[in-house]
Amino acid sequence: MTKKIDQKQNFLKGILKENPVFVMLLGMCPTLGVTSSAFNGLGMGVATLFVLLMSNIVVSLIKTQIPSKVRIPAFIIIIASFVTVVEMVLEAFIPFLYEQLGIFIPLIVVNCLILGRAESFASKNNLWSSIVDALGMGIGFVIALTILGATREILGSGSIFEMKFVSEDANTFILFILPPGAFIALAYLSVLFNKISIKTLS
Amino acid sequence: MEYIIIIIAAIFVNNIVLAQFLGICPFLGVSSKVSTSVGMSGAVLFVMTIATIASYLLHQYVLIPFGLDYLRTITFILVIAALVQMVEIILKKVSPPLYKALGVFLPLITTNCAVLGVAILAIGLEDASLLKAVIFAIANSIGFALAIIVFSSIREQLELANIPEGMKGVPINLLVAGLLSLAFLGFTGLV
Amino acid sequence: MRKKESTFLNMVLSLAMITIVAGFSLGFVNDLTKGPKAKAKLERKINALKLVLPEFDNNPVAEKQLIKSDKFKDSIEIYTALFNNEFVGSAVVGSSNKGFSGLIKIMVGFNPDGKIQNIAVLEQKETPGLGTKMKDEKFLKQFRGKDPSSFNLKVIKDGGEVDAITGSTITSRAFGEATQMAYDEFIKNK
Amino acid sequence: MKKLDLDNLNITNKNFINHFGEISKINKNSIIVSLDNSTNCQTCKAKSACGISDSNTKEIEINNNFQSLHINEKVNVIMRKELGLKAVFFAYVFPFILMFLTLIIASFFFKEWLAGLLSIFILIPYYIALYLYKDSFNSYFNISIVKNN
Amino acid sequence: MSKKPIIISASPHIHSDRTSKKLMYDVVIALIPAFLVSIYVFGIGAIIVTAVAVISCLIFEYLIQKYLLKAEVTISDGSALLTGILLAFNLPSNLPIWMIIVGSLVAIAVAKMSFGGLGFNIFNPALVGRVFLLISFPVQMTMWPTAIENQAKIADAVTGATPLGIIKEGLQFGETMTDLSSKIPSNLDMFIGLTGGSLGEISIIALLIGGLFLIYRKVISWHIPVTMLFTMAVFTGIFWMIDPEQYANPLFHLLSGGAILGAFFMATDLVTSPMTRKGMVIFAIGIGLITVVIRLFGAYPEGVSFAIIIMNAFVPLINKYFKPRRFGSKIKSKII
Amino acid sequence: MTVSIIYSVLLLTSLGIIAAIILYLVSKKFYVYEDPLITEVEEILPAANCAGCGSPGCRSFAEKLVGTEDISDLFCPVGGNDVMKSIANLLGKEVAEKDPTVAVLLCQGSCDMRPKTTQFQGPDSCAISALVFSGETDCQYGCLGKGDCVESCLFDAMYMDKETGLPVIITDSCTSCGACVEACPKNIIEMRPKNKRDLKIYVGCMNEDKGGIAKKACAVACIGCSKCFDVCPKDAITMENNLAYIDPYLCTLCRKCVDVCPTHSIIETNFPPKKKKTLPIPSKEKKIKVIVEPLNSNNDA
Amino acid sequence: MLKTFPKGGIHPHENKITSSKAIKRLAPPKVVYVPISQHIGIPSKIIVERKEKVKIGQVIAKSGGYISSNIHSPVAGTVTKLDKFFDSSGYKKQCIVIRTDAKDKSNFEEIDLPLLTEIKLSEKDILQHITDYGIVGLGGATFPSHVKLNIQKDKNIDCLIINGVECEPYLTADHRLMLEKAEEIIVGIQILMFALHIEKAIIGIENNKKNAIENFKELTKNNHKIKVAALKIKYPQGSEKQLVRALLKREVPKNGLPLDVGVIVHNVGTIFAIYEAVQHNKSLTERAVTVTGKKIKDPSNFWVKIGTPVIDLINEVGGLPEDTRKILNGGPMMGKAIKNTNVPITKGTSGILVISEEEAERKKSSNCIRCGECVFVCPMGLEPHLLMNLTEKRMFENAFNEDIMTCIECGSCSYVCPSHRPLLDYIRFGKSIIKTLEFAKDKK
Ligand SMILES: Cc1cc2nc3c(=O)[nH]c(=O)nc-3n(C[C@H](O)[C@H](O)[C@H](O)COP(=O)(O)O)c2cc1C
Ligand SMILES: Cc1cc2nc3c(=O)[nH]c(=O)nc-3n(C[C@H](O)[C@H](O)[C@H](O)COP(=O)(O)O)c2cc1C
Ligand SMILES: Cc1cc2nc3c(=O)[nH]c(=O)nc-3n(C[C@H](O)[C@H](O)[C@H](O)COP(=O)(O)O)c2cc1C
Ligand SMILES: Cc1cc2nc3c(=O)[nH]c(=O)nc-3n(C[C@H](O)[C@H](O)[C@H](O)CO)c2cc1C
Ligand code: SF4
Ligand code: SF4
Ligand code: SF4
Ligand code: SF4
Numbered sequence A: 001m002t003k004k005i006d007q008k009q010n011f012l013k014g015i016l017k018e019n020p021v022f023v024m025l026l027g028m029c030p031t032l033g034v035t036s037s038a039f040n041g042l043g044m045g046v047a048t049l050f051v052l053l054m055s056n057i058v059v060s061l062i063k064t065q066i067p068s069k070v071r072i073p074a075f076i077i078i079i080a081s082f083v084t085v086v087e088m089v090l091e092a093f094i095p096f097l098y099e100q101l102g103i104f105i106p107l108i109v110v111n112c113l114i115l116g117r118a119e120s121f122a123s124k125n126n127l128w129s130s131i132v133d134a135l136g137m138g139i140g141f142v143i144a145l146t147i148l149g150a151t152r153e154i155l156g157s158g159s160i161f162e163m164k165f166v167s168e169d170a171n172t173f174i175l176f177i178l179p180p181g182a183f184i185a186l187a188y189l190s191v192l193f194n195k196i197s198i199k200t201l202s
Numbered sequence B: 001m002e003y004i005i006i007i008i009a010a011i012f013v014n015n016i017v018l019a020q021f022l023g024i025c026p027f028l029g030v031s032s033k034v035s036t037s038v039g040m041s042g043a044v045l046f047v048m049t050i051a052t053i054a055s056y057l058l059h060q061y062v063l064i065p066f067g068l069d070y071l072r073t074i075t076f077i078l079v080i081a082a083l084v085q086m087v088e089i090i091l092k093k094v095s096p097p098l099y100k101a102l103g104v105f106l107p108l109i110t111t112n113c114a115v116l117g118v119a120i121l122a123i124g125l126e127d128a129s130l131l132k133a134v135i136f137a138i139a140n141s142i143g144f145a146l147a148i149i150v151f152s153s154i155r156e157q158l159e160l161a162n163i164p165e166g167m168k169g170v171p172i173n174l175l176v177a178g179l180l181s182l183a184f185l186g187f188t189g190l191v
Numbered sequence C: 001m002r003k004k005e006s007t008f009l010n011m012v013l014s015l016a017m018i019t020i021v022a023g024f025s026l027g028f029v030n031d032l033t034k035g036p037k038a039k040a041k042l043e044r045k046i047n048a049l050k051l052v053l054p055e056f057d058n059n060p061v062a063e064k065q066l067i068k069s070d071k072f073k074d075s076i077e078i079y080t081a082l083f084n085n086e087f088v089g090s091a092v093v094g095s096s097n098k099g100f101s102g103l104i105k106i107m108v109g110f111n112p113d114g115k116i117q118n119i120a121v122l123e124q125k126e127t128p129g130l131g132t133k134m135k136d137e138k139f140l141k142q143f144r145g146k147d148p149s150s151f152n153l154k155v156i157k158d159g160g161e162v163d164a165i166t167g168s169t170i171t172s173r174a175f176g177e178a179t180q181m182a183y184d185e186f187i188k189n190k
Numbered sequence D: 001m002k003k004l005d006l007d008n009l010n011i012t013n014k015n016f017i018n019h020f021g022e023i024s025k026i027n028k029n030s031i032i033v034s035l036d037n038s039t040n041c042q043t044c045k046a047k048s049a050c051g052i053s054d055s056n057t058k059e060i061e062i063n064n065n066f067q068s069l070h071i072n073e074k075v076n077v078i079m080r081k082e083l084g085l086k087a088v089f090f091a092y093v094f095p096f097i098l099m100f101l102t103l104i105i106a107s108f109f110f111k112e113w114l115a116g117l118l119s120i121f122i123l124i125p126y127y128i129a130l131y132l133y134k135d136s137f138n139s140y141f142n143i144s145i146v147k148n149n
Numbered sequence E: 001m002s003k004k005p006i007i008i009s010a011s012p013h014i015h016s017d018r019t020s021k022k023l024m025y026d027v028v029i030a031l032i033p034a035f036l037v038s039i040y041v042f043g044i045g046a047i048i049v050t051a052v053a054v055i056s057c058l059i060f061e062y063l064i065q066k067y068l069l070k071a072e073v074t075i076s077d078g079s080a081l082l083t084g085i086l087l088a089f090n091l092p093s094n095l096p097i098w099m100i101i102v103g104s105l106v107a108i109a110v111a112k113m114s115f116g117g118l119g120f121n122i123f124n125p126a127l128v129g130r131v132f133l134l135i136s137f138p139v140q141m142t143m144w145p146t147a148i149e150n151q152a153k154i155a156d157a158v159t160g161a162t163p164l165g166i167i168k169e170g171l172q173f174g175e176t177m178t179d180l181s182s183k184i185p186s187n188l189d190m191f192i193g194l195t196g197g198s199l200g201e202i203s204i205i206a207l208l209i210g211g212l213f214l215i216y217r218k219v220i221s222w223h224i225p226v227t228m229l230f231t232m233a234v235f236t237g238i239f240w241m242i243d244p245e246q247y248a249n250p251l252f253h254l255l256s257g258g259a260i261l262g263a264f265f266m267a268t269d270l271v272t273s274p275m276t277r278k279g280m281v282i283f284a285i286g287i288g289l290i291t292v293v294i295r296l297f298g299a300y301p302e303g304v305s306f307a308i309i310i311m312n313a314f315v316p317l318i319n320k321y322f323k324p325r326r327f328g329s330k331i332k333s334k335i336i
Numbered sequence F: 001m002t003v004s005i006i007y008s009v010l011l012l013t014s015l016g017i018i019a020a021i022i023l024y025l026v027s028k029k030f031y032v033y034e035d036p037l038i039t040e041v042e043e044i045l046p047a048a049n050c051a052g053c054g055s056p057g058c059r060s061f062a063e064k065l066v067g068t069e070d071i072s073d074l075f076c077p078v079g080g081n082d083v084m085k086s087i088a089n090l091l092g093k094e095v096a097e098k099d100p101t102v103a104v105l106l107c108q109g110s111c112d113m114r115p116k117t118t119q120f121q122g123p124d125s126c127a128i129s130a131l132v133f134s135g136e137t138d139c140q141y142g143c144l145g146k147g148d149c150v151e152s153c154l155f156d157a158m159y160m161d162k163e164t165g166l167p168v169i170i171t172d173s174c175t176s177c178g179a180c181v182e183a184c185p186k187n188i189i190e191m192r193p194k195n196k197r198d199l200k201i202y203v204g205c206m207n208e209d210k211g212g213i214a215k216k217a218c219a220v221a222c223i224g225c226s227k228c229f230d231v232c233p234k235d236a237i238t239m240e241n242n243l244a245y246i247d248p249y250l251c252t253l254c255r256k257c258v259d260v261c262p263t264h265s266i267i268e269t270n271f272p273p274k275k276k277k278t279l280p281i282p283s284k285e286k287k288i289k290v291i292v293e294p295l296n297s298n299n300d301a
Numbered sequence G: 001m002l003k004t005f006p007k008g009g010i011h012p013h014e015n016k017i018t019s020s021k022a023i024k025r026l027a028p029p030k031v032v033y034v035p036i037s038q039h040i041g042i043p044s045k046i047i048v049e050r051k052e053k054v055k056i057g058q059v060i061a062k063s064g065g066y067i068s069s070n071i072h073s074p075v076a077g078t079v080t081k082l083d084k085f086f087d088s089s090g091y092k093k094q095c096i097v098i099r100t101d102a103k104d105k106s107n108f109e110e111i112d113l114p115l116l117t118e119i120k121l122s123e124k125d126i127l128q129h130i131t132d133y134g135i136v137g138l139g140g141a142t143f144p145s146h147v148k149l150n151i152q153k154d155k156n157i158d159c160l161i162i163n164g165v166e167c168e169p170y171l172t173a174d175h176r177l178m179l180e181k182a183e184e185i186i187v188g189i190q191i192l193m194f195a196l197h198i199e200k201a202i203i204g205i206e207n208n209k210k211n212a213i214e215n216f217k218e219l220t221k222n223n224h225k226i227k228v229a230a231l232k233i234k235y236p237q238g239s240e241k242q243l244v245r246a247l248l249k250r251e252v253p254k255n256g257l258p259l260d261v262g263v264i265v266h267n268v269g270t271i272f273a274i275y276e277a278v279q280h281n282k283s284l285t286e287r288a289v290t291v292t293g294k295k296i297k298d299p300s301n302f303w304v305k306i307g308t309p310v311i312d313l314i315n316e317v318g319g320l321p322e323d324t325r326k327i328l329n330g331g332p333m334m335g336k337a338i339k340n341t342n343v344p345i346t347k348g349t350s351g352i353l354v355i356s357e358e359e360a361e362r363k364k365s366s367n368c369i370r371c372g373e374c375v376f377v378c379p380m381g382l383e384p385h386l387l388m389n390l391t392e393k394r395m396f397e398n399a400f401n402e403d404i405m406t407c408i409e410c411g412s413c414s415y416v417c418p419s420h421r422p423l424l425d426y427i428r429f430g431k432s433i434i435k436t437l438e439f440a441k442d443k444k
């Protein structure tokens, strides 16, 4: 790549213009599946960010050593390894989060975001850009998941990060912590996000 | 009876897409036409079954005996990806016209989280046996088929609606999925 | 820097390298986390036990009893707690299938005299914000110190003494049933 | 109102599916058409990073009986829709049925692992059979191309 | 000589005198008897709930059309009014007012206007609103003021369960139908409407009068209600014959819950039901079946709302595969 | 090193290699290298997806640009020469410069020039009303005024003038995509070259009727008098079917014809004012004339 | 039970106010405007010049191709102009303008021709007469009859259907014709049966014309080959596909013609024109026209020369009412609104309907409420709401696949839609686009 990459731009695009959740709709399953609370969303986001970052780093480091034709399998192995590491670490040290996230941790492997980034960015760019890209995309993902989780938690449980701000018996929109709520909340959040990002970008 | 419960649970109560959030990408992505959705469902049926058989065998007879439980994720994804791709290659070699017709009709399917997810869930079933795991996989793929076919028919109809500008595209699709999922809550407690 | 060419040897070699590294490091991390993982698992059990049992100094998990039950598919788990080798109580896992969304599994700690020390919910699929209120202190506290032989574990509606969670009679009923079952087993195996 | 796109509007029967493609190679007796991205992905912003659907163009080979085609020409690839579903049947659904039946029957007679392996390996004879019937498939699944302009 | 220029337009140049507005107001008229009964049974609560639902539906529709969509305001077409009434008819008469407003918001904003407004929605707005409330606030949504006692009360209504709720809980707890028969109201009471329940669903006779009026006015055709009720009767009948102690009789199922309200007023919503008679029959069979399954085996005592919105989702599919037979598409007659 | 690590290495390596070989075979068969140039070209293109270039969207046009050797006959009307030049630079290919064009309306029949004799009721669409009749006025060639062209314009370069009932083209926004030309059922929008200062001279009329009939239907109709034809020094004007047409490539913008036109149907744009153009002011009562009685304007036999 | 077609159809108010008014003959107009495209197909070629004198029945424009027809001068007089004038299509079309020679006696002869029952000509000559004398279908479509009757050898026709349905509200020209010229029509039928070797003929008449039914029944008492069938009153029963279905239970296949099920359908007016052409060598230069409207003083039926301006007819019935807002060429369901009152009567004009203010205005349309009424009434089994949406969204391909091309443009859907959707407007638009596209494709 001859083009000089503007690192700030590179970082910001993952958060706004190419937000993986609201704009690109990547990795929808964990996005919808684990965001019943802000904390879960954050946890999943961070786990994904970690895998994304590490695999981007590794891919970027060894990109010259991999013959292009076995690229994809190599990437899959790398990603899966990191996912397994995350899985084991969570199980050992943050067991309750491990339980909450459940099946969606191994599924980070198939999150298109990660393979997509490895394939279309890290394997072509230098280490530093790849790190910035991974951070941008990953943080975009974390932010989106946290916002979604927070929205659902506020509406559904009347709390945020487990801190309840309504009385114990208050009526909350339970629907939002149930599956339909995930879809509906994301639908309206993405409308909002698009409105805002169009405004800020123009 | 046990199998019936598994089947009803997987199709209606815990629908893989609408309640478990697996396979959302193909659900949102390959559902603009009913006929493609039907084709996709057939493909998913096959892929889920073969993936479940392979990963069940791998898990039960390799990973557990050797205490390599923790390699579940990485080995499953490799085996499933390889198997699915191999089928495609074989198909291409064995019957080019068939392969051609498929290519015109469907996007290639590779591993997605529905397939991997079902494989992982299947080995975690209570009193798992191969047959049970396979039935679980089949039931889930039927659940997937049901959801995606209904969803694609709704999308076909919405193409003619005057959706407000901001809701067009992704939001309205998510909203429909949400309302579908809301409707399916009615099946709560069937099993 | 040029990319490696895609000769077969290159490919196999590079992949072998990657898998070896991956396998090695995964195995290594596994070894590292094996201990903590097992500990975390145990801790969860112990924590639950600590919650429902009076103070103990043995390892109840190691002294788990499994009792075949004619009523339930799974065998029933009973954990016995000793303090200074003295029986201070035992925790029994009770379950009921009659929850709003099926299985409810709880662990009930009994004092030697049969009074309920405390209850912890192990597994449930009830509606968040509704059935899940059975985990709330408000609901649980009515069971503490009650002896099921005198305290009727049915909900008030059915003539018992359990004050049901608003809107979740079904859950409360199942909860009572699970507690009753735990008590029955406790008495049987005392 | 959308722009009236006269050229891209093709009046075809409803039983057909229709893809746009471009001729990418002409061999002696076959031509290779690369299909445009499947309609599902065309508008997707994430296609560059997407794994589930083929973001890359797909190439298919068609027996050449149109002499008048040349490279880079836009063509329509037309196939009867029911053929698509039939193809799915032969490629996926039938092998699935085969696999499932084998598994059920084999579970009665063999150990679980053997039954499982058997049910996967049953595909091999199936594919051999497919291979043997290659020619009849060839004439059955005819895909035609029509010049676009 | 007229002062205005001569008009050119394409044929046809005459038009029947039916308008969609008239259709909507016909339905409103048809709902009046049921409303009157519910005022008699639940008193002031019924009026408050209905008024709040109607007004908030109209206001939401107005605000969305005017400020969000910046489109023409069409609140006078009667559809939002009807959504409001039907939503209210599906709620208990003592529901807190803010919940009714939330339900109206969901019905209008989420289920209707997000899809583009009248005619484009896939799901029945009133039912989406109701199901949203049911799932979000199950406690309030399943506390039914008992009949008559609460006529004059606004707050602190005496609540009881609906006949279906009594049966569901009783059976789950191991009672038999014989035990329960004393707890449920008589068939006559249910027919007239002297039971607990949503405010509009209780009086079978009033609803039937309204429904027949709609059929007479050709606003709806008989296919959906008759097929749906017939299916329900058949399936509950089968189970009842298998074990009358575990399953209630078909008549009870038809008279209780929202079966009649759903069959005549909600399943028949023109927008969300199939277009052809064949399609309608399939649709109604589906609703009947799902209702029975939910009532007998599901967690909820009542399944009509869910059944209708589930089948709403199938309507596009039904419309796609049950098209009217094209003239000349298959030649039946012999060609000589 | 524990046994478990050895196992894990062994298992993974063998699995990995087998899987990798398979995946390799697959990617060899399936992977089509997508030229990164395509994305770059796509980024240069204006992303209007208007199909004015003949490809269904910007991306497929980018593919075409990258894929074909000779791109001189490919042109993005929206981006214009600048964009084509930078693409050519990127690809190292040649492009032909095209004269930028702009849409002009060949009709001046505003409400007060062309009395409405009838009223159309039906969908607001030119194409649909054209199926029923030739328009609300007696001119059957002119604008129908329902704005199909405005709707078709993706660039907000057109609007309907409420006063005149005619569409107006905002020359600066017009990207010359040609959508409006295609949308108009009356074929009265033409793409004409736009020179530096956007000077244009053209006949704003399509009426092929004989002079008297044309004039009766519309005050600014071309009546086919040939005065402009006679006065044009460059033979840029042709007369056909009672209608003058000015060939933009022959016209030297001398403006001689503008003054001689008795009905002022020749339009000049952006010229410095020479003389104030006096449009014939139609009498009030002519504005909307209801014609239900036997009308002789039609058949003055 | 009266026969009818099974699916769809509507029953608008009949308003047949002129059904008891005998067909009057009108004095020849001062000027006639004879368009050269009065039939479906290729316009005829003008063969007269300006200032040329023409006689009644003289060919003034010759058939321009296979599907085309001769046009004869309706009056004796002088050709004054060959120019374009508005006709009922709303566009200016090439017309031959003839000034009637007030002195020429032939213009004023009352031509009541005697009944001739004997068929003298051979089969071939009959068809030749139909060709030469410019007979086109008078049921509305103006399809040249000689083309329709030129049946290939491999087709087997076993039934002739006479379309006396006249299901359009207001119109009564066919009804009057059946009463007044019944014998001639019977002869006409026999001519066609003889020429085409058909053994069976059915006259289909809606039950609101009981006297016509009785009349024909009486006349065909002794003729077993010709039957008279009373039909239930339902629009659009006059459409040939529906009529064939109603009378014979045969369904004309999609994109097919009645010919494909062994039937030929002709309007009663056409039959009468054929009778006159064959028996009296009379060319098609006049036809029966109903001039009506709720506010018209004296609505009547007339024998009108082709080319007569509408205003002449309207003056004859008492002039235009004050609040006229719409004038139709044809009935209210299928007629075309005309631009001004100088539009000439053509071979296809079955009536002139004057509509006043309150009925002329179209109501504003609102969103489709998917009530399915349009689907229910469509006699062709189409889904008009869908077709409209598809054309509105420019998805013509899908519309084509939904069989938009089989729409017979009866307007039942637009008539019945409670939301006043302009369904047929869009369907027509879709059809026209698809036709041009198909045409373009054929050319390729
Ligand atoms: C979405 C939804 C979820 C529910 N979840 C539970 C639950 O988890 N536990 C429960 O006992 N009842 C639950 N219910 C309520 C029951 O259906 C039933 O109304 C209730 O048990 C009646 O009990 P009550 O007498 O306490 O009001 C739920 C209801 C709804 C609508
Ligand atoms: C190209 C063409 C060929 C036709 N050929 C015949 C024919 O051979 N026989 C026939 O009975 N009618 C033929 N018709 C006429 C139609 O059957 C029909 O009478 C005409 O289109 C008008 O019918 P309508 O008024 O019901 O629409 C033909 C029509 C067209 C357009
Ligand atoms: C909707 C519709 C209604 C029609 N109504 C009549 C009618 O009432 N009387 C009639 O003679 N022809 C009617 N036609 C025309 C017939 O379809 C057919 O063209 C005619 O009977 C053929 O006879 P012709 O060739 O003699 O005109 C109608 C056509 C359509 C499409
Ligand atoms: C017969 C009939 C039944 C209706 N039923 C409902 C209904 O159940 N719920 C509702 O929100 N609107 C109902 N409507 C009103 C209207 O169709 C509804 O608001 C649309 O679904 C909104 O697009 C009904 C209208 C009619 C004519
Ligand atoms: S005015 Fe016409 S040519 Fe110009 S941008 Fe708009 S549609 Fe395109
Ligand atoms: S220019 Fe053409 S498309 Fe535009 S308003 Fe006039 S007639 Fe319609
Ligand atoms: S779609 Fe055509 S055939 Fe059907 S009712 Fe409408 S106009 Fe008549
Ligand atoms: S009749 Fe009108 S409102 Fe009813 S479905 Fe048809 S178009 Fe829609």
Ligand code: FES
Pocket (backbone or CB within 6 Å): A026, A027, A028, A029, A030, A110, A111, A112, B021, B022, B023, B024, B025, B026, B112, B113, B114
């Ligand atoms: S993230 Fe689940 S299918 Fe894509």
